[in-house]
Amino acid sequence: ISIHCGAGVLRLQSLKFLLEKMSQLEKDIVPQWMEMQRNASLLEHPDATFEIVGKQWFEGLMAGAKQALHRAINVVSSQTAYCVIYRDMQSEFLDNIYYTGVHRSCDNITSDVLPFLDGVLGYVASRLDSQSRNVVAAALLEATVSGWMRVLLDGGPARVFTSGDIEPLEEEVEILSDFFIAGGQGLDAAMVAERVAPMTALLSIMSLSTNDLTKNYEEQATKEAAAAMTGAHAPSKPSSDPNADVFNSEVTLRVICHRADHAASKWIKARFSIGKTESSGGWFAF
Structure with a gap:
């Protein structure tokens, strides 16, 4: 221990x-x-029971x-x-x-x-x-x-x-x-x-599929950006929901980044203007 x-x-x-x-x-x-x-x-009395x-x-x-x-x-x-x-x-x-x-x-x-x-x-x-x-x-x-x-x-x-x-x-x-x-x-x-x-x-x-993840990311990012402009909270999940912290664009993007899928890699490079890199040749080269 x-x-x-x-x-x-x-x-x-x-x-x-x-x-x-x-x-x-x-x-x-x-x-x-x-x-x-x-x-x-x-x-008044030693046996009194009031407060x-x-x-x-x-x-x-x-x-x-x-x-x-x-x-x-x-x-x-x-x-x-x-x-x-x-x-x-x-x-x-x-x-x-x-x-x-x-x-x-x-x-x-x-x-x-x-x-x-x-x-x-x-x-x-x-x-x-x-x-x-x-x-x-x-x-x-x-x-x-x-x-x-x-x-x-x-x-x-x-x-x-x-x-x-x-x-x-x-x-x-x-x-x-x-x-x-x-x-x-x-x-x-x-x-x-x-x-x-x-x-x-x-x-x-x-x-979720890679296609659904990328769509969710775009929707969440748009809502969060609009909420930030108005100073309001993004309407993704109610604050009482214990899972609310995972339903946001940051988590969705992290899931996409850790997805062993060529479509996910291609989307990330296009979405964030990342140039082509040589394949690592590792277990999950994609």
Whole structure:
């Protein structure tokens, strides 16, 4: 286990300890506050059960402190997860998977990523309670999807994809989802579906033909340019849509640039006035 994961778990243990102590402190102080009010003769009868003066203020103070601790737990979990994906797994994940194509490569999510994540989650589960473990697991899933999408959209010249790659990629999405659901022992299925939704949306874009992709790009670019001129937002998707970030001209163009297709290469050269270059002679020379 890396230093990033170990340090993150240690911080989470500290935050969880503070949260538990704060809850206990709240339980101890409220009765003492009530007793102090009685002793000060601020209540007409020692057995009175109506609201104690100042109790709401203290409860609000404690609630705010606990909310701050919960936010800190979420932030630390997210930082730890992204360090695991973008630092600890940079070679295995960002540099290696699909390096020679989805079908040709023996490096993929199932073989390279999940075994490492399994070790991380095992380490986390043995040191944190189930609630904190699930927060870390959700952050790891989000970071994994982020890194995976980066591979598909910003993978460099060695990574190109075809429409035939969609089926095995969809299978890996299912495997990843099942891994985090863990037969009902892990994350909630609805939460997992929400976290992998951007990846699913991206695959739906990648499944389009080159002709449809180029048409979509022109339409999206035109709408976005018009929206920029008027200062409005492009009307591509509602802001409440969790997949809205992938339905734009930039993502569509990246998909076209990573398309192993002569028509895509020809369109890019014509659209952006790129001169002819010699064939690289690599796996996907087109």
